[in-house]
Amino acid sequence: MSDTYEGAALGKDDVVLRTNGLEKAFGGLVATDDVSIEVERGTITGMIGPNGAGKSTLFNLISGFYDEDAGHVFVNGEEVTDMPTHERANAGLVRTFQTPRRLEGMSVREAMLVGAGSQLGESIIPLFFRGSDVTQQERENLERAEELLERFEISHLIDQPSTDLSGGQMKLVELARAFTTDPDILLLDEPVAGVNPTLANDIKRFIRELNEEGQTFLIIEHDMPFIMDLADPIIVLDQGRVLMEGTPEEVRNDERVIEAYLGG
Ligand code: ADP
Ligand code: MG
Numbered sequence: 365m366s367d368t369y370e371g372a373a374l375g376k377d378d379v380v381l382r383t384n385g386l387e388k389a390f391g392g393l394v395a396t397d398d399v400s401i402e403v404e405r406g407t408i409t410g411m412i413g414p415n416g417a418g419k420s421t422l423f424n425l426i427s428g429f430y431d432e433d434a435g436h437v438f439v440n441g442e443e444v445t446d447m448p449t450h451e452r453a454n455a456g457l458v459r460t461f462q463t464p465r466r467l468e469g470m471s472v473r474e475a476m477l478v479g480a481g482s483q484l485g486e487s488i489i490p491l492f493f494r495g496s497d498v499t500q501q502e503r504e505n506l507e508r509a510e511e512l513l514e515r516f517e518i519s520h521l522i523d524q525p526s527t528d529l530s531g532g533q534m535k536l537v538e539l540a541r542a543f544t545t546d547p548d549i550l551l552l553d554e555p556v557a558g559v560n561p562t563l564a565n566d567i568k569r570f571i572r573e574l575n576e577e578g579q580t581f582l583i584i585e586h587d588m589p590f591i592m593d594l595a596d597p598i599i600v601l602d603q604g605r606v607l608m609e610g611t612p613e614e615v616r617n618d619e620r621v622i623e624a625y626l627g628g
Contacts, residue, residue, distance in 0.1 A: 380405045380549040380580045386425050386435035395421040397604035408581045410595025414625055418604040419584045423553050427459040428452050456548030460538045467526045472537055475526050476509035512540040532563045552583045556590055
């Protein structure tokens, strides 16, 4: 693995996530074009851009769901470019999906335990019937899962089959699951897309509280008032490239940004 850390202005302790020259093409279409970004520890960094700008592709490259054509990804200064997704999660990087995948046949409790990365996948049913055989680790994972559900105010859903949840409830379960591995940086892809305004406000409050406790976020969001209110700085992508980065105020007033959105 090469280390191409190029003496950025911020030391590696201040930067949780760094990409260097990330590229990805689908056929002739360059979806991600030489993208180099940094996410500073402790921030809620926003990512916006018109439809098709390459935001989700970039998340897929950062989290290892797509293979890059070129470029590098670093988490806490460590290169993770060649790691599979679960190893990146262990390195501290976790992401959620724009459309959360439903875990067929699993209750919320089971989905949370699978999220804990505890190899409980196959032994999940025994866990609930073995009683006293439950290991200390399994007990801790279950306690952690229950705490997280409480934190996101969805304790009452613990026995629900995932397939019965509403879109909004699924978003909350997805958020709660993301925290089971205690990430250093959490990437959220459109956390309030298709969510009613009350729930969107709850999600905003959860993100703020977690950030006040030190959690770093990188958030893609189409809802402008939501992201402008929550994130600083904001990175703007357009046609696969970083168009600009700045405070919400700077982004709002930038001619290039206005043009990118109007020009569609
Ligand atoms: P955004 O999330 O900003 O709306 P995407 O990253 O989803 O944009 O898409 C960027 C471009 O890449 C789009 O033109 C999209 O059609 C294309 N694209 C994304 N994923 C794939 C894929 N798996 N196969 C082919 N084209 C894709
Ligand atoms: Mg997208």
